[in-house]
Amino acid sequence: MTEKKSKITRSQFLGIAWGGSLALIFAQVAVALLRFIQPISTGGFGGLVYAGKIDEFAIDSVNRILAGRFFISRTPDGIMALWQKCTHLGCAVPWDEKEGKFHCPCHGSVFDVYGEVLSGPAPRALDYFPVEIKSGEVWVDTGTPTQRSKHDPSHITGA
Numbered sequence: 162m163t164e165k166k167s168k169i170t171r172s173q174f175l176g177i178a179w180g181g182s183l184a185l186i187f188a189q190v191a192v193a194l195l196r197f198i199q200p201i202s203t204g205g206f207g208g209l210v211y212a213g214k215i216d217e218f219a220i221d222s223v224n225r226i227l228a229g230r231f232f233i234s235r236t237p238d239g240i241m242a243l244w245q246k247c248t249h250l251g252c253a254v255p256w257d258e259k260e261g262k263f264h265c266p267c268h269g270s271v272f273d274v275y276g277e278v279l280s281g282p283a284p285r286a287l288d289y290f291p292v293e294i295k296s297g298e299v300w301v302d303t304g305t306p307t308q309r310s311k312h313d314p315s316h317i318t319g320a
């Protein structure tokens with residue numbers, strides 16, 4: 162009985178090693194690219210953001226949700242997620258608890274609890290994000306801000 166040994170030449174071995182290394186590199190690049198182009202689905206601005214339990218938001222309160230760059234404004238009518246971005250030149254607009262209004266530090270625009278302009282130069286109401294309340298949890302889709310010229314009650318999600 163003769164035993165046949167398969168021999169692999171040095172150049173074949175190097176070719177296989179080289180090809181394997183290239184395949185690994187391409188696979189890593191492909192995974193990195195996929196992660197880069199994949200939309201952010203949860204957790205941060207640009208995706209679905211968990212704001213908190215509905216009971217955590219008292220009626221007639223405004224709370225900043227830092228991770229989502231928005232404010233949860235809860236009124237007797239319901240709940241809104243207002244983007245903090247000023248509709249004048251884009252400054253972050255803080256909520257002034259004493260005034261009971263949003264007051265832009267850049268050029269002085271003032272907005273009410275619904276994001277409606279009380280005084281300019283802001284040309285329109287603050288943008289808002291869709292809100293969904295599931296099992297008492299408030300979720301906000303920060304990937305789709307809605308622009309509006311004026312506030313309308315239809316922009317509020319009932320709570």
Ligand code: FES
Pocket residue numbers: 247248249250251252265266267268269270281282283
């Ligand atoms: S950026 Fe807010 S008033 Fe100008």
